Amino acid sequence: MRTPLSKEKEAWRTEIREFLAAELPRRDAFNPEFDDASEQWEKAIEFSRKVSAKGWIGLTWPTQYGGGGREPIDNQILLEEFAAADAPMINSVGIFLAAGTILVGGTEEQKAELLPAISGMHTLWAEGLTEPEAGSDLGSLQTRAVRDGADWVITGQKAYTSWGPMSDVLYVAARTSPEESTRDAVSIFVVDLKSAGVTLHPMRNYGGGVQSSTYLDKVRVPAKALIGDEGKGWQYIMQAFYASGTVEPIYAMQEARLRDLLAHCRTQAGALDDSHVRADIARLAAMIQSQRLLAYEILGNNDAGRRQPYGGAVQQVVAKEFEPLFAQVYDRVLGPTSQLTAESAFAPLNGKPEAWYRQSFANHAGGTAQLKRMVLATRGLGLPR
Amino acid sequence: MNLNWGEDHSVLVEVAKSVFPKYSPLVDRANSVSYADQLAQFRDLDWLQLGDATGLSSECAALGSIAGIFVEMGYALVDTPLLDLTIARDVAMVLATDASTKLAESIGSGAASVIPVLGREDWGSQLNLENGILRGTALAVAYAENADSFLVEAVEGSETVVAIVDAGSGSTVAAMPNIGRYPLFAVTFEDAPVTADSILARGASADAALEVATQRAAVLRAAQVHGAGKRLLDITVRYAQERNQFGGPIGRFQAVQYLCTDMTINVHLTSAYVRAAANAIDNRAPSQPHLALMCKQAAETAREMVHSAHEVHAGMGYMVESNVHLFTNAAKRWQYDFGTDATNDALVTSAVEHIYAGAGL
Numbered sequence: 037m038r039t040p041l042s043k044e045k046e047a048w049r050t051e052i053r054e055f056l057a058a059e060l061p062r063r064d065a066f067n068p069e070f071d072d073a074s075e076q077w078e079k080a081i082e083f084s085r086k087v088s089a090k091g092w093i094g095l096t097w098p099t100q101y102g103g104g105g106r107e108p109i110d111n112q113i114l115l116e117e118f119a120a121a122d123a124p125m126i127n128s129v130g131i132f133l134a135a136g137t138i139l140v141g142g143t144e145e146q147k148a149e150l151l152p153a154i155s156g157m158h159t160l161w162a163e164g165l166t167e168p169e170a171g172s173d174l175g176s177l178q179t180r181a182v183r184d185g186a187d188w189v190i191t192g193q194k195a196y197t198s199w200g201p202m203s204d205v206l207y208v209a210a211r212t213s214p215e216e217s218t219r220d221a222v223s224i225f226v227v228d229l230k231s232a233g234v235t236l237h238p239m240r241n242y243g244g245g246v247q248s249s250t251y252l253d254k255v256r257v258p259a260k261a262l263i264g265d266e267g268k269g270w271q272y273i274m275q276a277f278y279a280s281g282t283v284e285p286i287y288a289m290q291e292a293r294l295r296d297l298l299a300h301c302r303t304q305a306g307a308l309d310d311s312h313v314r315a316d317i318a319r320l321a322a323m324i325q326s327q328r329l330l331a332y333e334i335l336g337n338n339d340a341g342r343r344q345p346y347g348g349a350v351q352q353v354v355a356k357e358f359e360p361l362f363a364q365v366y367d368r369v370l371g372p373t374s375q376l377t378a379e380s381a382f383a384p385l386n387g388k389p390e391a392w393y394r395q396s397f398a399n400h401a402g403g404t405a406q407l408k409r410m411v412l413a414t415r416g417l418g419l420p421r
Numbered sequence: 422m423n424l425n426w427g428e429d430h431s432v433l434v435e436v437a438k439s440v441f442p443k444y445s446p447l448v449d450r451a452n453s454v455s456y457a458d459q460l461a462q463f464r465d466l467d468w469l470q471l472g473d474a475t476g477l478s479s480e481c482a483a484l485g486s487i488a489g490i491f492v493e494m495g496y497a498l499v500d501t502p503l504l505d506l507t508i509a510r511d512v513a514m515v516l517a518t519d520a521s522t523k524l525a526e527s528i529g530s531g532a533a534s535v536i537p538v539l540g541r542e543d544w545g546s547q548l549n550l551e552n553g554i555l556r557g558t559a560l561a562v563a564y565a566e567n568a569d570s571f572l573v574e575a576v577e578g579s580e581t582v583v584a585i586v587d588a589g590s591g592s593t594v595a596a597m598p599n600i601g602r603y604p605l606f607a608v609t610f611e612d613a614p615v616t617a618d619s620i621l622a623r624g625a626s627a628d629a630a631l632e633v634a635t636q637r638a639a640v641l642r643a644a645q646v647h648g649a650g651k652r653l654l655d656i657t658v659r660y661a662q663e664r665n666q667f668g669g670p671i672g673r674f675q676a677v678q679y680l681c682t683d684m685t686i687n688v689h690l691t692s693a694y695v696r697a698a699a700n701a702i703d704n705r706a707p708s709q710p711h712l713a714l715m716c717k718q719a720a721e722t723a724r725e726m727v728h729s730a731h732e733v734h735a736g737m738g739y740m741v742e743s744n745v746h747l748f749t750n751a752a753k754r755w756q757y758d759f760g761t762d763a764t765n766d767a768l769v770t771s772a773v774e775h776i777y778a779g780a781g782l
Contacts, residue, residue, distance in 0.1 A: 166736070169665065171736065172735075173667050175667070176666065176667075239742060240742075241739050241740055241741060242738075242745075242749070243739070310763075312763050360728055367753075368762070371544070371757070372543055372561065372757035375601070375754055375757065376597055376598065376599050376600075377598045377599060377600060379598040380597045380599065381595070382560060382607060390600050394600070394746075394749075397731045397749065398739050400735035404732060405732070406677060409676060410676065
């Protein structure tokens with residue numbers, strides 16, 4: 037149900053599909069929550085370097101910083117096709133959060149040094165934003181950075197650090213001015229993960245991947261590790277998420293799953309004649325289309341310089357609430373075999389639905405649906421908190 | 422209608438409370454007890470011969486009371502073969518032939534480990550008996566690798582047959598790895614001989630015995646979901662009270678309160694449905710629509726309770742170090758033990774239609 041874009045954009049989509057067909061055999065399709073095994077990681081790195089060589093990482097960044105200088109819609113199409121193909125999107129923290137921050141607030145030197153290293157796949161970033169006691173509440177960050185001569189000394193704990201052991205540097209949000217209001221007290225640093233005082237403790241997640249608890253014990257970093265201005269971290273983080281002008285295309289991944297589901301149903305006599313199954317499929321199609329329409333609305337608004345006061349909260353609530361629903365509907369259509377893992381000879385679709393079900397509970401990243409509803413209510417509708 | 426648990430309920434519950442926590446994964450993930458040890462424990466507790474599916478003996482524990490054991494089993498999130506052995510014994514008791522009575526006694530004494538292999542329409546599996554030869558693959562048979570023999574539901578021509586088949590006699594057992602790491606197996610019978618002696622029943626009597634056992638099993642499984650739901654609710658509410666964000670506990674937000682209250686409503690409703698269904702069965706007045714409503718509610722609770730728990734726990738619930746995923750795995754399996762929503766809806770709709778047509782239940 038995708039509305040065709042211009043011929044030029046459709047040609048771009050075709051180019052991406054051809055690249056994926058050539059460079060990403062289905063057996064190498066990869067889901068970042070799962071495949072942290074070293075063998076999969078090597079494949080992901082190799083694939084990502086090919087993407088980088090095409091100039092497709094940082095597609096919307098200015099060309100002088102190693103970017104492609106293209107429109108956000110081009111990047112959205114790229115992300116859609118990669119999501120649909122389960123292509124490895126490693127270094128998403130670097131490409132979106134870190135690069136967004138650097139583009140918004142970084143110095144010219146930082147832009148010139150750090151951005152090409154990301155688009156060239158030379159520096160991999162891990163996220164050091166979330167904390168155990170703060171979660172989505174950035175105002176409660178406890179990690180502190182204290183100026184000591186020319187250096188900063190950082191102490192604190194970060195939670196759910198994705199890709200920690202595989203990364204080079206950590207994106208750290210730290211409180212630099214306890215007396216100021218939260219909005220003026222947070223600064224962003226880039227910290228070498230090999231620095232003295234940095235330790236990572238692995239935490240397995242339900243999806244099968246590994247995240248880390250990251251401890252920063254008096255980690256000394258040079259002054260240039262501060263991204264942009266001191267105390268502007270809050271604003272940078274808020275703006276970083278808009279910097280690429282794109283929306284995470286969960287709907288594209290879901291559409292690929294719906295396609296697989298329909299293909300499976302066609303092999304089951306009478307499955308598509310069942311009114312319950314038809315109703316479920318219609319629900320899935322509607323939820324995918326809802327997300328797509330909302331995503332493209334945001335894309336258009338970003339392009340036109342319009343920004344809704346509640347950001348993308350509507351799209352995010354829909355995406356977050358639909359993700360687990362998608363898994364439930366998928367289960368209902370497939371029935372009890374959906375609980376079988378890939379090791380079972382009786383598992384439909386090679387056991388993927390069992391894995392998708394587990395992954396569907398990872399819809400909290402960036403804030404839960406409840407939090408996004410609160411944003412919508414308070415910032416969007418002006419309701420009291 | 423009296424919706425209280427049976428009189429001997431509290432005694433059984435107290436014992437169950439002392440048994441299951443000892444090997445609950447919520448206490449220690451490494452906890453496990455072998456099948457043989459579980460069987461021995463249940464035998465020593467006389468739990469293998471609880472209840473009277475024929476409804477004739479007033480000395481046996483009522484189903485409503487036995488359900489208390491399963492509530493505690495769910496509360497500790499422990500898996501055991503007790504339900505499977507109970508189903509086999511229930512079928513054998515209801516058939517009440519010399520052979521089946523002997524079989525029920527041997528299950529009840531712990532002498533024989535008899536695992537039911539029932540037709541599972543939702544799994545698309547059916548066994549066929551023809552000229553004394555059993556063929557086909559039965560899916561999702563729990564604890565099949567521990568069976569001395571199988572109590573098999575098969576189709577011969579157009580009628581149902583219940584037979585006892587020795588494990589290993591023309592059968593192979595293959596593991597079915599699943600999300601809950603539950604011991605599920607595919608049991609394949611290839612030209613397995615079934616003698617006249619081993620057929621316990623056929624036709625209407627076989628159907629009736631299977632129906633009684635299936636209804637009782639649904640009540641006990643729903644009781645287990647209720648118990649697990651109670652525990653998950655406890656864990657979730659405590660988390661909502663202790664987890665601070667935005668200047669206070671997250672439990673002060675209505676969005677979080679609604680998630681917790683939705684869990685409470687579903688868990689409480691499951692308990693009410695279990696007690697009502699158990700009560701009806703104990704009073705020899707079970708009704709399929711009422712049981713279908715219980716099954717629908719229990720399946721809904723299994724789905725919804727983990728969804729709400731994950732939403733409240735957010736990132737922490739997604740970590741394996743939290744216990745939420747253990748409930749998620751169990752619930753995913755349980756929700757399929759109650760038949761499909763479509764089947765349950767059809768049963769209820771048909772009954773309602775009947776009532777409004779003036780025919781009564």
